[in-house]
Amino acid sequence: MKDVVARCAHIAPELTAAWWALPIRLIVGYGFMAHGYAKLARGPESFVGILDALHMPFAALLAWATILVELIGGFAVLVVFFVPLASVPMAVVLVVAIFTVHIQNGFSSIKLMAITADGPMFGQPGYEADLLYLAGLAALVLGGTGPLALDRAIGLAKRG
Numbered sequence: 001m002k003d004v005v006a007r008c009a010h011i012a013p014e015l016t017a018a019w020w021a022l023p024i025r026l027i028v029g030y031g032f033m034a035h036g037y038a039k040l041a042r043g044p045e046s047f048v049g050i051l052d053a054l055h056m057p058f059a060a061l062l063a064w065a066t067i068l069v070e071l072i073g074g075f076a077v078l079v080v081f082f083v084p085l086a087s088v089p090m091a092v093v094l095v096v097a098i099f100t101v102h103i104q105n106g107f108s109s110i111k112l113m114a115i116t117a118d119g120p121m122f123g124q125p126g127y128e129a130d131l132l133y134l135a136g137l138a139a140l141v142l143g144g145t146g147p148l149a150l151d152r153a154i155g156l157a158k159r160g
Contacts, residue, residue, distance in 0.1 A: 018146060018147055019146055019147065020143075020146065021139070021140055021143065021144060021145050021146030022146055022147075022148070024136045024139055024140060025077055025078060025080065025140065025145065025146070026078065027136065028074070028077050028133060028136040028137060028140070029074045029075065029076075029077035029078030029079075030074065030078065031074070031133065032069075032070045032071075032073055032074030032077065032090060032133075033070065033071055033074035033075060033078070034074075035070050035074075036066075036067050036068075036069075036070030036071035036074060037071065039063070039066070039067045039070070040067060040071075044063055044064060044067060047063045047066070047067070048060050048063040051063055054100050054101070056100070065089075066093055069089045069090060069092075069093050070090075070093065072086070073086045073087075073089060073090040073093075074090075077090075077137075077140065079149075079150040080145040080146075080148070080149030080150055080151055080152070081149075081150045081151050082151055083137075083140050083141060083145050083151075084141045087137045087140070087141050090133075090137060091134060091137055094130045094133055094134050094137075095130075095134075097127075097130055098127045098130045098131075102124075102125060102126050102127040102130060103126075103127055105123070105124045105125060105126040105127070106126040106127075107126045107127060107128050108125075108126045108128055109125045109126055109127075109128035109129040110122065110125070111123035111124065111125070111126070
């Protein structure tokens with residue numbers, strides 16, 4: 001058993017050095033795309049109404065910009081296509097969401113309000129999930145995006 005553990009300990013740094021970013025890419029990329037798709041599926045005018053209610057200037061422009069950032073940025077993270085560049089507008093969307101919507105709800109992203117006969121009832125989420133997305137983007141930008149990167153595969157970014 002000690003031999004197996006010793007061999008795994010020797011192999012693990014090589015594997016984690018190459019593949020640690022993949023789960024972060026999948027979670028952040030899919031998460032952004034899911035949020036962008038949800039805004040499209042409900043109808044962009046619904047999101048425009050939310051931004052109007054928050055007294056955001058140019059609500060229609062901001063709504064479409066947010067949807068596009070979430071869809072295109074999420075896809076860029078998934079396939080690794082200029083992630084440092086795509087991360088900037090993605091981070092802006094997150095910071096704006098924190099300060100216009102989530103900060104008033106506190107830190108926790110899960111607020112169990114009650115258990116009813118219909119099941120649990122939850123309150124509005126705080127800014128915890130936004131911070132986790134920001135941390136994921138920062139990890140990819142600062143630590144690298146790992147293997148299976150489209151921009152490296154087509155020769156637009158350095159290997160490593």
